[in-house]
Amino acid sequence: MPSPYLLIIATSARMLAQIAYQAGIQAVVIDLFADTDTRRYATAWRQVASLSLNDLLPALEPLLAEYPLLDLIYGSGFESFPESLSYLSQRLHLIGNTPAVFVNTVNKQAFFAVLDSLQIPYPDSVFTPPAPDGGWLSKPLCGQGGLGIRHWQAEPLAENYWQKYQTGLPHSVLFLADGQHLQVLGFHRQWTTAAGSDGFLFAGLINCTALSARHKALITAWLSQLVPILGLKGLNSLDFIQDGTALWVLEINPRPSASMQLYGSDLLSLHRHACAGHLPTIYHQDKAGTEACAYQIIYAKETVYIPDTLAWPQNCADLPPAGTICHTGQPICSLLVRQKTAQMVYEQLQYQQRALLRQLPCL
Template sequence: MGPAQHLNSSDFLLIIAGSGRILAESACKAGLKALVIDLYADLDTREYAFEVCRLPSLAIEEVAPVLDGLVGRYGVGRAVYGSGVEPYPETLDYLDRRMTLLGNAPAVFRRLQDKAAFFAVLADLRIPFPAVSFVAPDSDGGGWLVKPMQGQGGLGIRRYSSGLADRGVYWQKFQAGTPGSVLFLADTHKACVVGFHTQFHADLSAGLEFAFSGLINHAILSAGQKVQLAGWLSQCARAFGLKGLNTLDFIQDGERIYGLEINPRPSASMQCYGELLTCHIAACQGALPEALPAQKGFAGFRIVYADRDLRIPEGLVWPEWVMDRPEVGALCHAGQPVCSVISRRSDPERVEAELAARQQQIFNRLIKV
């Protein structure tokens, strides 16, 4: 974008995430100049951001020099992080030392990644969850899953097979039911619900059968279940000191709900609502909103994963309902995300049907390698 001579350092916001598009879009709508560090630098992120820096990873050795350069050029003093930082807590430490971190502190982030401590807190709060183990089960019978301690988006979750040597993982009993999540704002003492969701998952390959592939901001929950979940959120806000936007993932099996994990940062679900970044910043500063942005109808999105090696063809005109668009000529290997499709309609069934149709349209437009 344009030069920065006439802008104040307070106009800028640093965003660091695997994909910074959603946060950059929200920052743009809030009147902020987004400086993005991410792994894709896709066309939409470039459109919304003031500057984008694409890195091969979010490890501190990659991030630190780029971050220092952005601070030197723009004087940026505030930062928000999104999905993708889970394997790199040292990067969050560095970010926290260099500027004001608008989000959960690194210590809170680490505590939630310490699954033994996390589930111990849930047990103390009497929040039910599927059984967990921190040593390998004696056999693969009984429907155990292997989950990474520092996971994101369902990647790395697989069915347990005895005899495999695993490090940095824990084991959890498979629980049948409908996967869901709830997006919420917290101020370290209490929480307010933004919305309940039904999640979609994709079976990409062996070992990638639980990959997160989108959601809709609609969930078939009773009034009592919504009250129950809202109560859990305020309990967790106090127990962990949560602030800003967070999500709780859960499984609904009939009348029972089981907590799975808390993602202590803004999630992709925020794109289903109005501009929420301003609310996130205010909540991080101790002020929950009196009212949330008005929501009409329903919204959902799907991540389109390549079902084979695909190349983005020359002259491709992307429909307006496509987000996270890669560059022309980009190669997307089987199992990798290509883009996202979004739908907003008056009823949830139309949203789900439209997402499926739009996903197929994208496949039809792309070139098999």
């Protein structure tokens, strides 16, 4: 008999917990933030310092003892802790890419070798320090969300690779895969922000782009080659840059990404079915998925304090508990905005971010 419970583990599990809650699934959650809305959507939750095995196990074991947990959906954060994902796959049924597929996809040297074999363009990348001529970015080998990406200035850095800075507009595409075939769900325009020492933090995305039909067809064709070679299953996303008529692939995130919350359909169910080898013949967006919709992270520009009197907007998510101190460069919360046009979305995001930051006392 299938269990009514689902274990969710991620750096921030709010999105997956919320989608599970909306689908009538009882989510048991482990993440690093334990935001107030995550707690509201979860049947049970535990907060950990990291996704390392040393931090995960003391939280995991009591939950496994208390709840009949069989299935696990994982989100971001295992890029730096693949051994944790491997361990979890021995204890639970993973709904997502296998640890081997995950590790091979996020391994930059292996991924770039696949791109080379398919003649898919990507920015020049090297694994030994280049000359600090101002044209290179240093990137963590096991990064996520733009953390640790900065212009290369010859400072000593461990566990990094270097990639030529490429002008253009960052984009992503969300897709479902069954290991051999794929179904594109949507294309997105992305943006980054600078905060603290990080110059390229992922800051948001919108489901409206200026990509041409040719651009979309080319990205889809590349994915049709990459999916069977990498063995990707379930929800994944590919990041790329568009500059004029040219496209460059950056990376594949082999797990559910932030863009899935732009769509109103039950993507968790589609993820589960795709992992079992069943793709939808045609993906039908509901009304919520055809409006202009954006997700944006609000980062602290200076150290701020979350007062207990703060009235969060209804469309605000990832809400830290009152009393939380958010240091410069740390995420405070996020906004999800739906409007008739992209311009209306951008205007609301700007207005709400400014209004919210004005309410937070600085320390």
